Amino acid sequence: MSKKMKMGVLGLLLVTPSFLVLLVIVVLPIVLSFKESLKNKSGGYDLSNYEYLFTDKLMRSNIIFTLEVTVISCVLVLIISYALAAFMRFSQGMAVRWIKRLYMIPLFIPSVIATYGLIQLLGNHGWANRLLLAAHMGQLPRIIFDIKGIIIASLWFNIPFTTMLLGSALTAIPNSIVESAKDVGAGRLQIFFRFILPMTYKTLLVAVTFVFMGVIGSFTAPFLLGPNAPQMLGVSMEQVFSVFHEKEQAAALAFFTFLLCSGLGYFYIRSMIAEESVKNALLG
Amino acid sequence: MSIQLSIRQLKKRYKTGDGVSDISLDIRKGELITLLGPSGCGKTTVLRSIGGFLDPDAGDILIEGKSVLGSPPEKRPTSMVFQSYNLWPHMTVYDNLAFGLKIRKMSKPAIKQAISEVLELVRLPGMEKKYPGQLSGGQQQRVAVARSLLLKPAVLLLDEPFSALDAKLRHEMREELREIQADSGLTMVFVTHDQEEALSISDRIVVMNKGNIEQIASPQDIYDHPETLFVAQFIGKMNFVKGVADDRIRIGGLSFPNAQAHSGPVSIAIRPEDVILNDAEGQGIPGILKQIMVLGHYAEVSVELGDHGTIRGFQPREAVKSLQPGQKVTVHFAKVLTYSEG
Ligand SMILES: Nc1ncnc2c1ncn2[C@@H]1O[C@H](COP(=O)(O)OP(=O)(O)OP(=O)(O)O)[C@@H](O)[C@H]1O
Numbered sequence: 001m002s003k004k005m006k007m008g009v010l011g012l013l014l015v016t017p018s019f020l021v022l023l024v025i026v027v028l029p030i031v032l033s034f035k036e037s038l039k040n041k042s043g044g045y046d047l048s049n050y051e052y053l054f055t056d057k058l059m060r061s062n063i064i065f066t067l068e069v070t071v072i073s074c075v076l077v078l079i080i081s082y083a084l085a086a087f088m089r090f091s092q093g094m095a096v097r098w099i100k101r102l103y104m105i106p107l108f109i110p111s112v113i114a115t116y117g118l119i120q121l122l123g124n125h126g127w128a129n130r131l132l133l134a135a136h137m138g139q140l141p142r143i144i145f146d147i148k149g150i151i152i153a154s155l156w157f158n159i160p161f162t163t164m165l166l167g168s169a170l171t172a173i174p175n176s177i178v179e180s181a182k183d184v185g186a187g188r189l190q191i192f193f194r195f196i197l198p199m200t201y202k203t204l205l206v207a208v209t210f211v212f213m214g215v216i217g218s219f220t221a222p223f224l225l226g227p228n229a230p231q232m233l234g235v236s237m238e239q240v241f242s243v244f245h246e247k248e249q250a251a252a253l254a255f256f257t258f259l260l261c262s263g264l265g266y267f268y269i270r271s272m273i274a275e276e277s278v279k280n281a282l283l284g
Numbered sequence: 285m286s287i288q289l290s291i292r293q294l295k296k297r298y299k300t301g302d303g304v305s306d307i308s309l310d311i312r313k314g315e316l317i318t319l320l321g322p323s324g325c326g327k328t329t330v331l332r333s334i335g336g337f338l339d340p341d342a343g344d345i346l347i348e349g350k351s352v353l354g355s356p357p358e359k360r361p362t363s364m365v366f367q368s369y370n371l372w373p374h375m376t377v378y379d380n381l382a383f384g385l386k387i388r389k390m391s392k393p394a395i396k397q398a399i400s401e402v403l404e405l406v407r408l409p410g411m412e413k414k415y416p417g418q419l420s421g422g423q424q425q426r427v428a429v430a431r432s433l434l435l436k437p438a439v440l441l442l443d444e445p446f447s448a449l450d451a452k453l454r455h456e457m458r459e460e461l462r463e464i465q466a467d468s469g470l471t472m473v474f475v476t477h478d479q480e481e482a483l484s485i486s487d488r489i490v491v492m493n494k495g496n497i498e499q500i501a502s503p504q505d506i507y508d509h510p511e512t513l514f515v516a517q518f519i520g521k522m523n524f525v526k527g528v529a530d531d532r533i534r535i536g537g538l539s540f541p542n543a544q545a546h547s548g549p550v551s552i553a554i555r556p557e558d559v560i561l562n563d564a565e566g567q568g569i570p571g572i573l574k575q576i577m578v579l580g581h582y583a584e585v586s587v588e589l590g591d592h593g594t595i596r597g598f599q600p601r602e603a604v605k606s607l608q609p610g611q612k613v614t615v616h617f618a619k620v621l622t623y624s625e626g
């Protein structure tokens with residue numbers, strides 16, 4: 001066997017396990033649920049379950065609600081995380097030291113516990129309201145069992161990791177790049193939009209993808225502190241499956257969620273490839 | 285010539301206690317001045333203070349007679365070339381060069397013209413469309429110099445701009461910088477810890493140590509007349525021996541004029557080229573020849589002088605032909621430099 005062949009075989013051996021795992025726990029279930037989702041009430045195959053998803057009023061409002069939560073969460077998480085990461089990168093002092101120590105803590109608290117914590121804090125009879133009441137400062141609006149509660153929970157779950165991700169991208173920008181921009185006369189806004197943002201754009205894209213996937217598929221928080229209607233798709237899926245025993249409808253819902261995510265995945269991969277090929281074309 | 289940049293009693297202390305103090309310096313228009321000193325002596329601190337990236341604790345910095353201390357970097361008539369990562373990697377060479385000109389509202393054709401001229405000057409014509417990642421380290425630094433030149437600063441600041449390059453390239457870049465400076469007549473402050481670099485390109489050298497200036501002089505004077513023991517140790521090769529000063533400076537049986545009126549024990553510095561080797565019967569300090577190393581057109585000899593330790597000297601190659609390691613010799617000095625002890 002030539003050396004090249006040996007390397008080829010070795011490569012194949014190394015990929016095979018991960019490929020098999022991917023096949024068994026990702027591809028196969030998707031294909032099976034897709035098949036399941038096409039079954040109609042009379043035992044034949046058609047698109048009736050999907051039709052139901054988009055015509056039923058409640059289902060439609062669930063889909064819109066889920067997208068709303070996801071998009072708002074993504075935007076807020078990215079803005080807050082970017083601000084935190086930039087603050088930690090470009091400032092010094094007490095505040096920065098404390099943020100550095102504290103911002104990862106949410107990652108170490110199990111989601112169920114954190115969710116109950118939020119309910120205790122922000123619920124109608126929660127700590128926040130009791131304190132406000134004692135101080136005669138009115139009352140919080142309805143947060144728990146409302147879209148606001150789910151969004152606050154996704155901020156809690158997603159900000160630490162996103163901040164870490166963006167923080168490492170910002171740290172990778174050498175000081176001299178920013179200083180030479182200042183030196184030639186760039187103002188603060190120009191420095192941000194012409195230098196810092198373009199140099200962290202790729203990481204930002206990774207972060208959007210992570211947050212989007214995380215929020216759209218979230219279950220614990222929406223289940224525990226979301227409203228009864230409309231619901232996030234994850235909660236709705238669970239209900240359709242185990243309360244209404246509509247296995248096929250649940251499958252259709254699952255497959256639809258998967259499509260939403262793969263849409264973003266496609267966009268993500270495409271822009272990564274675009275970036276690569278630009279680079280290759282430049283270097284080639 | 286008129287004074288372009290004037291630094292007065294500059295002081296900066298970091299929280300760690302390091303920093304610089306009592307830095308005073310006048311730089312003439314069109315002069316290339318080098319800040320030279322070991323790592324951590326405060327060269328970058330001085331340079332960043334001039335550029336506006338650092339606020340000094342005390343003192344003043346004047347450019348063309350006006351204090352610039354209140355101004356941020358973008359408002360100062362200075363431009364800085366950093367040690368590395370100067371260029372913006374996501375922009376082409378053209379965009380890197382054009383950015384500052386666009387901010388200055390220059391017209392597009394004028395920008396184009398200026399860029400092709402400056403690229404000519406730094407010997408990189410036609411490189412506009414390349415990205416920094418596609419250039420060699422030396423080319424990148426030249427583009428960085430070009431970017432600064434385009435902005436027509438009153439003073440160009442360079443912080444070890446060639447230290448990341450290999451020796452050969454560094455040599456070439458020095459020569460090019462010197463030529464650019466001659467062409468443009470720009471005032472430059474150049475930071476380096478490489479004495480050879482400083483000696484070869486500077487009009488004057490500022491030798492720094494531990495946050496203070498040790499000596500300001502031309503390369504020739506720095507080499508021939510180092511004012512302090514530190515400068516004597518730092519610049520070039522040097523031998524050190526102990527001596528005593530009364531009406532004359534005495535080392536072993538030798539004596540030299542005591543021009544600076546030292547008294548008591550002194551440190552004496554001797555350049556290897558000032559070491560004179562005689563045979564055993566000659567005049568001088570007796571010693572034993574330890575080693576002869578022929579280095580091309582000259583030879584380096586080392587001689588053990590008993591209490592005075594080992595001394596190195598340069599000799600013409602012809603002169604060492606008849607010598608053998610181990611033989612007795614005497615050593616004399618053409619010239620000595622004397623420094624008070626303590
Ligand atoms: N931001 C800072 N905070 C605290 N100390 C600093 C800071 N910057 C520099 N120093 C210290 O101040 C001293 C002078 O630093 P400076 O960077 O000016 O030295 P330098 O001569 O440029 O050295 P090098 O040749 O290594 O670049 C050093 O001891 C350094 O550790």
Ligand SMILES: [Mg+2]
Pocket residue numbers: 327328329
């Ligand atoms: Mg330095």
